[in-house]
Amino acid sequence: MLHLSRKTDVWPRTRDRRAAYSAPSLALRCVLAASLGGFAALSLAPFFLTPLLFVAFAGLFRLVDQTRTWRGALLAGWLFGLAHFLVGLSWIAESFYVDAEQFGALAIPAVAALSAFLAFFPAAACGVAKSISVTGWRLLLAFAVSWTAAEWLRGHVLTGFPWNLIGYAWGVADEPLQAASVIGIYGLSFLTVLLAAAPGLCLREAAPPGLRRWAPLVIAAVGVLALWGFGAVRLAGPTAADVPGVRLRIVQASIPQTMKWDPRESQSILDHYLALSARPAPVQPTHIIWPETAVPYLIAEDASIRNAMAAVVPSGGALLSGAVRRVADFEERPALLNSLLALDPSGDIISAYDKVRLVPFGEYTPLRQVLPLQKLTEGSIDYVPGDARTVLAVPGLPPAGPMICYEAIFPSAAWRGGQPQWLLNVTNDAWFGTSSGPYQHFLAARVRAIEEGLPLVRAANTGISAVTDAYGRIRHSLPLGAVGIIDAALPAALGGQTLYAFFGDAPLALTMLLSLGLIAVSRRREATAPQPP
Template identity: 35%
Template sequence: MIFEKFYFFNQLRKLLNFGERHSFLSSFFLGFSLNFALSPFGIWMILPLSITPFLIILDSASNFKRLFWIGFFYYLGYFAGGLYWITIALSVDWSRFFWLFPFSFLGIPIALAFLSAPTVYALWIFKNHPNLKIFLFAGSIFIFDLMRTYIFPQFPWNLLGYTLASSPWFLQSTALFGVFGLGLFALFLGAFPYLLLKKTTRHSGIFVCIFLSITFFAGGVRLLKNPSQSTSLSLCLIQPNIPQTLKWVPSFRKTTLERLHTLSTLATSSSPKNFSLLVIWPETAVPLFLEEEEVLRRQLTSFLPPNALLITGGGRRTSSSTFSFVNSTSPPQQKIWNSLFVLDPEGKILNIYDKVHLVPFGEYVPFRKALQALSVSHFIDRTLDFSEGEGLQNVYLPNYPPFSPLICYEIAFPHHVLNSNFSRPEWILNITNDAWFGTSTGPYQHLQMAQVRACEEGLPVVRVANTGISAIIDPCGRFLNLLPLNQTGTLRGLLPKSLPPSFYARYGNWSPLFLLLIFGTFMGISHLCTFLFKKKKEKLL
């Protein structure tokens, strides 16, 4: 072959031969490398360097058992590298969560890898049909991402689509097909060199290149045609930067509230009087049950001008008791919620939203009864599970545009920002406390999810985080204002205008199925063309 004359291709062949001989180790590191496509690195060009060698190594598997384990180690590398921040989050409260360390460091990546590994099954069953096996492999990954988002374990962190979300032009495709469709683009972008290398799939590889190029440049056109525009609503985001180790300490409570009040007073002192104003504090900014603190509410809102409202996170419970956020001695019937409150300048509560999607082990203990039978029951009995809210909703306030409230990782769920009657809000508000993540990649990954939700729905996203990263994001996913991680401060800006409902906003997760059908149709046509060309060539011979 002519390629053998070139040093690069000789070295590449040696590398692939090494990968085939050490398939498990190579697969692990190839999967690990995929994390560099995620935020904060955003090196999405690494996709072909990770996925194509992985597919070549899978081709070398002599039986299905080996194929399964190659897939397992690839996914293990991806999840181990992308979810290491969970261990950091648990280390904040070592005495309470130390028993979860082995599970978070090894158990979660291994469990997700086992759930993911069957996606390679299509590559074995249809190994003699190259186009079909790649198409079904893409479909199986799509189904797996849907499953782990909405069915089990309901943990949609680092879906494959986020590996391509750092490209502003590719990101625009989420307005059509959502993050699951972006995952299909990511897979085919990673696999197109593999398709081009094989004669039987070369036509498919050419089609994929053309389709990806059109998608990429169409995204650039969409950005040019939709410049950011602002409404008259003024926003003031407060980032108090309270360490997680001090957040729930009773003696530090006064310092927390004073910092919030001081930052808010300084930020609103020069606010324009002719604009409506929203001052927004992060998730659980007030470490108290606000409904029971009427005097405190009036004190907290004393800085508000007449044209302003305060939105803050806080706790809510069914009735007064001895409950503590740190050590619970509450009776079993006690219910508490992680809530968002809207307060007027007199401290009156205008609206409440209770969080629906709770964080496992952070806000509730899964399989509590089973775990109580184990030696960790002492630590479980010290905690009380948060209760789920009644459901997603829009918040309507007089003279303010309606918004969809999402607390913490509720922003991670695609097409989950509107209420059941499909009444469309004008923006999305995400309040969160990312202090648990420390300086890991967790806060950046969480921010990227908010960015993708904005582009998917065609709605601006306002994100307010305790330790950062707070941001105002326009409906095309552009960051208009941003306050860095672990910085105390305020962020001022105007609410961006929303766009008309996107294709994905209208049809939800049916739209990526349409994209999968497009890929399948053209790959089927290319397979037929290759087959007919081969038959014609055989007749001539």
């Protein structure tokens, strides 16, 4: 428990200590911390109010700097994180209203509870930063290190949820995102916090007088320009050619989630996909791609459905479709797989990938024997994960790196079966309507393309479907809620691996360790320096 009654545990020392620790002052600081967290969320997709990023982190850094102990920093970070996730993850409530009668009442409590839990990660970042270094530039460096470490933990603890990492704020343009090819999204978060919080040094009472006071602001501005400049130079290079002999058709049918599993709509949904797939085109597609769980059938068990789908499969090509498969779990109980299947012109399944990273409470219920809850997806049977992230081999296509639904938010995937030459993300974001969720999801998938130096093909039931090149630049897209198709060539991969694809997060880890070492050396020198008489 936080001991808020202890003045030295929460907020800063000022010239007027009584005013600093009065109840109104504490309340105002709490409101400020929460407001700054909301500002940080508004710097992310789809809002991209980038100046608020600097207001949010410079302000949070200043609050942490002002606190006397780590407890006050912890409180400031938790309030910041609570508002940040309430605003940034508000789209999750949409999924509860798909079946409003059964789950609608849980929408607001679920988002609030999740936000309160996730807020402990920024809280820990602020508390740890304060405990490492008391103030000044050392605190800034410790703040960037601890924030990045907390984001990395959020992406791994309890299966991980690395949604809306702060580095995604640079999705406002293609150029600053290019740094992810070198340092990945976690490295971009480190750099982002360092630059966005630096102006907070200018607000310190102990800041040097005159122009030197504004040096951190100038350094932050130079850093942003350098980030943009690196991206501009990278994007100025020659564009990779398209893969010869491949023409893709991506189908976006925009089936509402309330209709998707209604048995009365099954045939019309299938007919809708078939009609969109069979549309004439100047250049006929070689491969057709449908989104996650496109049609409400057990395709693998129904030859008649596969035969109907085979009617639109191009000669010598394939139809790639998300589908549900029925299996048994390790205890021989009925279970489901969320799969990506490839069908040839005969209707035979020639390749398959099973989703490895499942959504807790969406596709399965953790601790089912203890928690009296049901998953949000249709039916009472849980999904089970596939064996491993494997490359999908389909005749006529380069090897693909499949990502089903929110697998696209996890960086640094290790593929079994070879190195993919393109990324394929099939998803059903109909759960989230026209909220901010689909925009944030699409941006995360684009950053995976930048990190790996691979083109991205995305088929989403209600959008956003798209084709990007290996730099994450959008070549073709269908907006959220649209019905239609994308006919496009498959962009080629870059000539070699990106630095991030080769090294992963190891350079970032080394940088963070060196930063902590620099802080330790500086504190030791300060402690052993002779004091003036």
